[in-house]
Amino acid sequence: MENNEIEKSFVRKYWIYIIILSIALIIAAISIDAWYSNGNIKPYQIGSFDTNNKPTTLLIHKFEYEHPLLKVLSVFLYSFAMSLLISLFILKVIQKDDDIVREKKEEKRKEILFQNVFKGVFDRLVPNEIFDVIKGDILEAKVVRRNVQWIYDFKVENDELVLYRNVMYEIHNISSEPCNEPFSYIYSSTDYTETKILFLKWHEKNDIGNTFVAYDVERDGVHQSAAEAAEAAEAAEAAETAETVETVETVETAETVETVETAENCRNNVLELGNKDIDFEQVKYDVEVIPGTITKINFKSKETFKNNNNFIHETHFTTACSIGWELEVNYPEEYSFSIIPMFTADLIPTVDDIDRKKYSHEGAILKGQGIEFTLTKLNTES
Incomplete structure (x- = not known):
């Protein structure tokens, strides 16, 4: 030697x-x-x-x-x-x-x-238990979530309040090897609310630039390639002009003969937190992220508040650390929106209109942090 x-x-x-x-x-x-x-x-x-x-x-x-x-x-x-x-x-x-x-x-x-x-x-400086959390969630992380966007669209449909939640963010792979980044959304359906998943899809920003649809309620939870996604978009557009639900289902079935995953693969009952009347469900999917690429996630759900159009109180928490956050809220003029942030820094209001609000947070958001918010119907009686 x-x-x-x-x-x-x-x-x-x-x-x-x-x-x-x-x-x-x-x-x-x-x-x-x-x-x-x-x-x-x-x-x-x-x-x-x-x-x-x-x-x-x-x-x-x-x-x-x-x-x-x-x-x-x-x-x-x-x-x-x-x-x-x-x-x-x-x-x-x-x-x-x-x-x-x-x-x-x-x-x-x-x-x-x-x-x-x-x-x-x-x-x-800190106990080992806290350091272990920082080490697992931050120091040893292979990916970073950036440019998180939450969009809340409140509407009144059939005399009931409906909340459309749109969650978008970018996944940056900062390691030297491919890795799977899990997307997870946990929700519940009760006598008070009913939640419906509209879609979960991601777009990988590389030379190919394909868009893959992991879960789409309009296409029975199909996992698709880029070509199939394009066909799905055409089918969805054609379905809007169809006269009956049967016609839409026929078109969708013809377009998706070679499906490889169904809604049951993405939507599972995973939690039961003591209350037997509440079924906690989870949409979960592992997204493969290639080193040096940016993958954009897009998720949307519909939450209907049964027999209620006066007041709602909801929460939204993160499942992973992220950098950069923005919230956009749209609601009818006869309502008021308020928010209670649970971040390490104050929110920055950027828009404050009668029917629209926007907030931003430029720093880091830790796993488990989030917001509480309310929507209250104003008393319009004179």
């Missing part, structure tokens, strides 16, 4: 001199061949037998150098120079590979050292 290190160190220091020496040896060999390669052609007689086994004599000619030792020397110089160049090339290749391995080990060592130093500092 020590000899190998000495050889590599020698190559790093003197490789240019080895190349110069090799070139000089080749020039010397060429000079010897040019100046000392003179000779004479001499005839020789060789005894042999013909086809009838009778003795005969053959005359051959042979070139003989005047300085045969110099010819041997030139061949030696050629061989020695080429051996030096080949050896140098092999050692440089090995050295390059070793440098790559050493750099990776050094980066890994620095990363471990940084984590140990970071952990040592945190051990003195």
Whole structure:
């Protein structure tokens, strides 16, 4: 091992001199061949037998150098120079590979050292339980969620309040390997509310730029390719002009014969929190994110508040850390909207109209943080 290190160190220091020496040896060999390669052609007689086994004599000619030792020397110089160049090339290749391995080990060592130093500092400032949460959710994260947008559209339909929630954000893969980022949305249906998932889809921003639909209630929860998604859009547009629900279902069934996942794969009963009258359900899907790419998530749900058009009180919390958040709220003029943020920093109101509000948060949002909000019908009686 020590000899190998000495050889590599020698190559790093003197490789240019080895190349110069090799070139000089080749020039010397060429000079010897040019100046000392003179000779004479001499005839020789060789005894042999013909086809009838009778003795005969053959005359051959042979070139003989005047300085045969110099010819041997030139061949030696050629061989020695080429051996030096080949050896140098092999050692440089090995050295390059070793440098790559050493750099990776050094980066890994620095990363471990940084984590140990970071952990040592945190051990003195915060309890281990809190550090474990920070380590798992932040330090060891392979992806980062950015540009989170929540859009709330409140409407009154059939004398009932309806909330359309649209959740959008970008997933940035900051690691060097592909990884699966889970999308999760937990909701409940009770005597008070009824929730319906409209769609879950993502768009990968790369050279191909395909859009994949993971769950779409209008297409029975189909997981589609880009081509199928385009067909789905055409089918949805055609369905709007259909006269009956049966016609729409026929079109959709014809378009989705080769489906690979159904709504049951994305929509499962996963929680039961003590109240037997409440069924908590979850839409969950793993989105593969390629290193160096940005994947945009788009999710929409419809929440109907049964027999109620006066007041609602709801919450919305995050399931992962994110950077940059914006909320847009649209509602009828005869209602008022209020919000209680549960973030580490105050919200910045950017729009405050009679039927529309917008808030932003430029910093980081931790897992489990969110908002409480209310929508109250104003007393219009004079």
